[in-house]
Amino acid sequence: MRVRLRNPDRTVEVEGPCTVAELLDHLDVLPHTVLVLNDRALVTADHLLPADAEVEVRPVISGGAEGAPRCAVCRAPAVLEERRHRAAWCADHLADHVQNQIRKAIDHPPGLPAGERMCSYADRLLVAVSGGKDSLALWDALTEMGYRVDGLYVGLGIGGYSERSREVCAAFAAERGLDLHVVELAEEYGYTTPSGAGAAGRSTCGVCGLSKRYAFNRVAVDHGYDVLATGHNLDDEAATLLGNVLRWQESFLARQHPVLPATGANQVRKIKPMYRLSERESAAYCVVRGIDYVVEECPLVDGNTGHELKAAFDLLEAASPGLKAQFLFGFYDRQDRLVDPRAEEEVELAECGSCGMPTTGAVCAFCRQRELIVQALPVRTGAS
Ligand code: SF4
Numbered sequence: 462m463r464v465r466l467r468n469p470d471r472t473v474e475v476e477g478p479c480t481v482a483e484l485l486d487h488l489d490v491l492p493h494t495v496l497v498l499n500d501r502a503l504v505t506a507d508h509l510l511p512a513d514a515e516v517e518v519r520p521v522i523s524g525g526a527e528g529a530p531r532c533a534v535c536r537a538p539a540v541l542e543e544r545r546h547r548a549a550w551c552a553d554h555l556a557d558h559v560q561n562q563i564r565k566a567i568d569h570p571p572g573l574p575a576g577e578r579m580c581s582y583a584d585r586l587l588v589a590v591s592g593g594k595d596s597l598a599l600w601d602a603l604t605e606m607g608y609r610v611d612g613l614y615v616g617l618g619i620g621g622y623s624e625r626s627r628e629v630c631a632a633f634a635a636e637r638g639l640d641l642h643v644v645e646l647a648e649e650y651g652y653t654t655p656s657g658a659g660a661a662g663r664s665t666c667g668v669c670g671l672s673k674r675y676a677f678n679r680v681a682v683d684h685g686y687d688v689l690a691t692g693h694n695l696d697d698e699a700a701t702l703l704g705n706v707l708r709w710q711e712s713f714l715a716r717q718h719p720v721l722p723a724t725g726a727n728q729v730r731k732i733k734p735m736y737r738l739s740e741r742e743s744a745a746y747c748v749v750r751g752i753d754y755v756v757e758e759c760p761l762v763d764g765n766t767g768h769e770l771k772a773a774f775d776l777l778e779a780a781s782p783g784l785k786a787q788f789l790f791g792f793y794d795r796q797d798r799l800v801d802p803r804a805e806e807e808v809e810l811a812e813c814g815s816c817g818m819p820t821t822g823a824v825c826a827f828c829r830q831r832e833l834i835v836q837a838l839p840v841r842t843g844a845s
């Protein structure tokens with residue numbers, strides 16, 4: 462069906478038939494903030510819209526133009542306005558909104574059969590925390606929602622930035638009585654991301670990304686966790702998708718999903734429960750929940766191409782609020798039709814001859830990279 466949304470004016474295609482309530486839930490629109498018209502006639506929440514319906518969703522609550530914005534739920538003065546949702550919230554209802562979006566992501570992951578969830582309350586969850594807003598917001602929200610979840614911080618050795626990040630994660634865990642694993646690359650593997658990148662002649666973000674992914678999976682496997690959760694948000698995932706589309710990286714497109722199942726031994730399921738939330742929403746959640754996070758960005762972020770795509774996408778989002786969500790969620794809704802599953806190479810996984818973790822070759826990419834690094838480094842700084 463064709464759905465016309467107003468302020469700003471835009472049209473989206475949504476698969477039908479579905480009820481008005483289901484449509485609004487799909488579009489993340491709060492029902493009492495809009496009128497819904499089908500063929501120019503008003504319709505209520507339980508009205509069934511046919512697959513070829515022409516629908517208009519017309520906002521009825523004005524934003525900031527006519528005075529201070531008010532909470533969409535309780536009408537108290539709002540602390541955050543999101544043009545994408547055409548809504549604003551007070552502090553309490555903002556926290557509810559963020560947790561509801563995480564709940565929705567976990568309970569109804571896109572493209573999976575109904576009833577299949579990202580994780581269950583019986584699972585042992587490990588959340589990878591960097592000290593930034595997204596991962597700490599996620600740890601807080603999952604804990605509040607009653608999940609069994611511990612944290613993992615990987616020390617990258619990026620000077621004062623890494624020291625402050627570690628302190629913030631440790632303080633977060635201590636204040637809430639939560640368990641935090643800490644892995645320092647220098648102590649555990651004998652290099653930091655800057656020294657490793659220099660020694661291997663590779664980009665810092667490349668060495669960093671591979672090291673983090675390895676350490677996340679390794680700690681999750683070694684400590685018997687069922688699920689690894691990361692704080693990737695809507696802005697991250699939309700920028701990644703844009704990059705994969707711009708370069709037509711079909712195997713990456715086939716694999717880009719907020720739930721990646723474990724496909725063999727020594728792997729855990731990986732989930733991204735923040736994919737429905739913008740950076741702004743996650744930062745505001747930290748503020749209203751009293752979460753102290755590292756506001757500064759990694760000083761090496763300029764080498765990260767995802768960062769440039771994010772900045773470019775921000776320009777488009779400013780001109781057309783909701784575009785990022787439309788792009789990402791629309792992709793997930795159509796992923797099985799758009800991407801040939803054969804693009805995801807069928808690979809035989811074996812155990813790495815050096816560390817035992819899954820690999821497609823004899824020795825895993827992490828061990829090969831590490832070997833290259835420690836051979837080139839003048840002094841090995843830590844344990845073997
Ligand atoms: S910006 Fe690059 S080096 Fe810094 S934390 Fe991210 S991936 Fe690592």
Ligand SMILES: [Zn+2]
Pocket residue numbers: 532533534535536537550551552553554
């Ligand atoms: Zn409120």
Ligand SMILES: [Zn+2]
Pocket residue numbers: 813814815816817818824825826827828829
């Ligand atoms: Zn290995």
